[in-house]
Amino acid sequence: MNQNLYKYLIRLGDDSLIIGHRLSEWCGHGPILEEDIALTNFALDFIGQAQSILEYAGKVEGAGRDADDLAYLRYEHDFRNALLVEQPNGDFALTMMRQFLFDAFRKPLFEALTKSSDEQVAAIAEKSLKETKYHLKHSSEWIIRLGDGTEESHKRTQDALDTLWRYTDELFYEDETDKALEAAGIIPSISKIKEEWEKTVNNVLTEATLTLPTNGWSYGKGRAGLHSENLGYILAEMQYLQRAYPGAKW
Amino acid sequence: MSNEELERQFQEKIDNEIKIEPRDWMPDAYRNLLIRQISQHAHSETVGMLPEGNWITRAPSLRRKQILLAKVQDEAGHGLYLYSACETLGVDREDTIDDLHSGKAKYSSIFNYPALTWADMGAIGWLVDGAAIMNQIPLSRCSYGPYARSMVRICKEESFHQRQGYEIMTHLANGTPEQKAMAQDALNRFWWPAMMMFGPSDNDSKHSAQSMKWKIKRFTNDELRQQFVDATAPQAELIGLKVPDADLKFNESTGHYEYGEMNWDEFWQVVNGNGPCNKERLDARRKAKEDGMWVREAAAAYAKKQEKKEKRA
């Protein structure tokens, strides 16, 4: 098995799964019906991505695990999502800021992954890219509306940015796994992705009249399996039935 | 033209199955009956998101999670179609929603029952959506155009809702003993509330006659309830579950099932706010609106700024 590819797919799939989980918590509680529906569409896109990415991860691993096994039967330390995506929804500004910072990363990433030397990765990226382009459009527009809306919305959005900023650096985490895959032409160089991310973030935040936090300290070891306290609760909920009724089919 | 003449022409159109459209003349009572019914229907869709929404994060597989998300999202969509239909009658959607939040407007009582186990996702899809469809199919021929058109769309979209529920129940009924017990328990709790979704018996239903004359309604409550029992009882039997009604039996000569008495005291108690979840449901809807208010204000303020900029340019 290609241990590196498996590891990478788990990171990619867990990001989708966990942010999809967070977005799905909004269903029925959105600020207005139209946006409730939009957020649920996002959640559906992400859970769908998680399913195809984790399914492929299971194949690469070759131990007979499918997407559900990977989503429902792994433990906290086995999850490799970035800490950003497991942060609680907070208010609508926090959710949208989390979404925007993540979408701005995902779009150049999937663009590059469509050229992956691994056909399956390229195919998954192709489909996910379409979804991601729409997500980024929607979240950017919201950040601009909220940042440049009322005094209250500006403050909430700036607070959201200040809260989440420390988790952004981790999106560009790189280790031996990444380097080996990059050498094999399976994934792009992360520095290029970061450049594009910075460009998008700067443009949108400027238009939104928001100020980039100056604190450069970043915290993030999600890629190494060290999470915030939030993940435990997410898994307790998500995996409840599978854990309570081992082996049952649903 | 005199009011009598207008009313005669109006009824003639209805008798000839010509749809009434928003700008057509209509009696005030017709307009008010529709506003009441359509807004209640819309509220039922949005409140109806909550019991199922409560299980989305706990759905037992990625497939089930996606199905449930799509279904609950459809309910939001259906609420929206219905609020839109209601707005064509000259009422503002937010005002009708405020009537829900103040307790003035009603919604389907079934959503005041809690969704306690995963099997409830099956029972709600199978029984609650099953009962709703019985009600909604004839409504797609309702005399008021916008209501009828939104019902056509809703019925088309809802066709998967009942099936996914029955599929959940089938899996559970064929699963482990614990799963089967879970399915039977859900059927026990949801059967009677689902039966009561059709409303009071015809003898006690005050709006029925006028509603039938105006072709808003095409079947009586009891007729629809009978259709539901006839369709659903054999489905329960097929997957080895027992309908919790000792009096339920098939009558060979009528070709229909006979069923037992309903607990109408409970029905009225729940309608009037004393069900197990009335407060939680309304609190959740109210909170969503209150928490969303600054978001709406922000977007409106931003739109205004942009308009000003465009004018200056």
Next chain:
Amino acid sequence: MSENANWPLWEVFISSKAGMSHKHAGSLRAADAKMAIENARDVYTRRSEGTSIWVVKTNEVFASDPNDADAFFDPANTKAYRHPTFYVIPDGVKNM
């Protein structure tokens, strides 16, 4: 609810595939046109119903008056000569 928070109503028109005209699908609320189009996409094309969306503010739609319907539309009913079935042509004529 505060006036400042009420978004205008929009009418949504969807073309189901390239080459087809846009048909009225329903309405929704949105603060601006971009949002209206995105909301329309999420609300009215969840099942691949569309390839193109138009939105227009409801209060900018002007409609004919139903009370004028007789005067507007009935006169066309008596002009059968506008339809091909009005004409008698000999049996055996092809491609006409």
